Amino acid sequence: MLLEVKDIHVHYGKIEALKGISVEVNEGEIVTLIGANGAGKTTTLKTISGLRPLSSGSITFDGNDISKMPGHQRVVAGLGQAPEGRGVFPGMTVQDNLLMGAYTRSGDFSADLDEVYELFPRLLERRTQMGGTMSGGEQQMLAIGRALMAKPKLLLLDEPSMGLAPLIVQQIFSIIEEINRRGTTVLLVEQNAQQALKLAHRAYVLETGQVVKSAPADELLNDPAVQAAYLGGGAAHDLVEEAAGAPGSASVPEEPA
Numbered sequence: 001m002l003l004e005v006k007d008i009h010v011h012y013g014k015i016e017a018l019k020g021i022s023v024e025v026n027e028g029e030i031v032t033l034i035g036a037n038g039a040g041k042t043t044t045l046k047t048i049s050g051l052r053p054l055s056s057g058s059i060t061f062d063g064n065d066i067s068k069m070p071g072h073q074r075v076v077a078g079l080g081q082a083p084e085g086r087g088v089f090p091g092m093t094v095q096d097n098l099l100m101g102a103y104t105r106s107g108d109f110s111a112d113l114d115e116v117y118e119l120f121p122r123l124l125e126r127r128t129q130m131g132g133t134m135s136g137g138e139q140q141m142l143a144i145g146r147a148l149m150a151k152p153k154l155l156l157l158d159e160p161s162m163g164l165a166p167l168i169v170q171q172i173f174s175i176i177e178e179i180n181r182r183g184t185t186v187l188l189v190e191q192n193a194q195q196a197l198k199l200a201h202r203a204y205v206l207e208t209g210q211v212v213k214s215a216p217a218d219e220l221l222n223d224p225a226v227q228a229a230y231l232g233g234g235a236a237h238d239l240v241e242e243a244a245g246a247p248g249s250a251s252v253p254e255e256p257a
């Protein structure tokens with residue numbers, strides 16, 4: 001197993017955002033976390049990448065306990081992240097943005113730059129353009145390309161479809177598939193559950209800081225409760241109740257994805 005997140009609890013002040021999340025990612029997989037706004041998807045990714053501290057639980061990556069490892073060391077260990085909101089450096093060129101992704105490495109990474117340009121021909125066309133003047137979709141490509149420059153074993157992607165037109169989302173998702181086909185394991189957080197489940201091998205459904213379901217992605221795509229709650233299939237269905245077997249014990253998802 002490449003990543004094992006075990007029973008993690010994470011707080012923002014007194015608010016417990018993650019209430020015992022466990023997630024596993026095997027080498028070669030695309031795994032997705034889906035769930036309504038506020039379910040804890042982004043917090044889970046931030047905790048894996050070291051941007052949020054754990055209150056309890058553990059994270060094991062590539063055989064090492066990284067629970068207390070600082071974020072920059074996790075990048076060196078092989079965790080690459082394209083963050084929510086993209087984090088492109090606006091006043092730097094596309095190429096310099098990409099090269100920043102390799103700051104933890106030494107040696108010659110021109111072959112890696114070539115590979116990123118091959119995956120994203122648009123970035124090659126725009127390599128001298130300032131990052132901040134790129135469109136939303138192009139900035140998302142840049143964020144993923146920059147994360148790839150660190151040669152990650154596991155690529156963490158936070159809502160790559162956010163705010164993008166359907167055609168661009170399709171393009172980005174097929175590139176993620178290609179990145180995975182070339183050997184990079186992917187953990188994807190998405191509001192766009194439909195697209196994410198079509199792309200992923202396995203998925204976890206999060207609600208109010210807990211995992212309420214985990215299954216192969218195609219199984220979840222055909223699951224009536226998941227369809228109702230997250231795939232625009234009708235009235236929201238409460239998966240927490242179903243998981244807990246206790247009707248009336250939890251809240252309804254805020255909105256379908």
Ligand SMILES: Nc1ncnc2c1ncn2[C@@H]1O[C@H](COP(=O)(O)OP(=O)(O)OP(=O)(O)O)[C@@H](O)[C@H]1O
Nearest residue numbers: 012015017035036037038039040041042043044191
């Ligand atoms: N900086 C913060 N300070 C306080 N509470 C926070 C902070 N960031 C997130 N939270 C809370 O933690 C919980 C989980 O939020 P998180 O952003 O992880 O959810 P999410 O599933 O990624 O949602 P979204 O899809 O809306 O980004 C929410 O209740 C949220 O309000």
